Amino acid sequence: MTGRVEGKIAFVTGGGSGMGREHALLMAEEGAHLIVSDVNEEGGRQTVADINDKGGQALFINFDVSSESAWQAAVDQAVTTFGRVDILVNNAGIFLVKMMQDTTEQELDRMLNVNVKGVFYGCKHILPAMQKAGGGSIINISSIYGVIGAPAASAYQASKGAVRLLTKSVAVEYAQYNIRCNSIHPGAIRTPMTAGLMSTDEATKALLASTILRRPAEPREVSYPVLFLASSEASYITGAEIMVDGGYTTV
């Protein structure tokens, strides 16, 4: 441990699985106290137990990020427990592989509720707490699919494109309060979300055809850029979009 976020209070959504779990574990290793949230009770509690077992300090809150009232209550609980929140990682998200003409109204609503409203409400309700604390860092998890086109992902792409620009509007509006807001755009990362897409060598090869490093990433390879943006090392970076995609969007 090198204490890159020593003493900071970090809130990670979707911390019960995949990348969110890894973001929470890494920030705890680097000295932060964690609020881990998820609708996956078992996964979220496991992450918190792993942090606390190693001498860290973490709290689990089970709530659906698409609910504004749940966000308000979660931020209140975080501030009551830790006094303030310095870092928010809006990581929770869902994925859908479907042609546009087959995507139902319910599927589109759910996608936008979780992936867009979830991030919007997270920012909205953490901002007053960060203003009170004198500043903060928000990291929104978008995707390469928030930047370039792909087949059979229109609902997901609409949601992740929205996260990209929502990030920039928060950066512009809240720079005056010393609050930075940046987006991360992962490529093909090995998590439960992509397990189906990488279930055979052939499918993995197809998925990686445009990835110039020719391999998927492990979750921690995304957690380090998240940690960087969360820390004071990134003090002059706001409104930026960081591709963590093995070069997928380069060619």
Ligand SMILES: NC(=O)c1ccc[n+]([C@@H]2O[C@H](COP(=O)([O-])OP(=O)(O)OC[C@H]3O[C@@H](n4cnc5c(N)ncnc54)[C@H](O)[C@@H]3O)[C@@H](O)[C@H]2O)c1
């Ligand atoms: N895996 C990839 O290759 C990849 C690539 C680009 C972007 N992403 C994005 O990274 C983020 C993390 O994805 P992952 O691959 O770790 O997925 P994952 O499925 O392993 O984890 C997502 C977590 O979010 C939680 N979640 C889902 N809906 C929620 C809700 N309404 N409220 C609260 N929690 C909810 C899930 O329970 C789960 O624990 C997502 O936003 C995803 O879109 C993933």
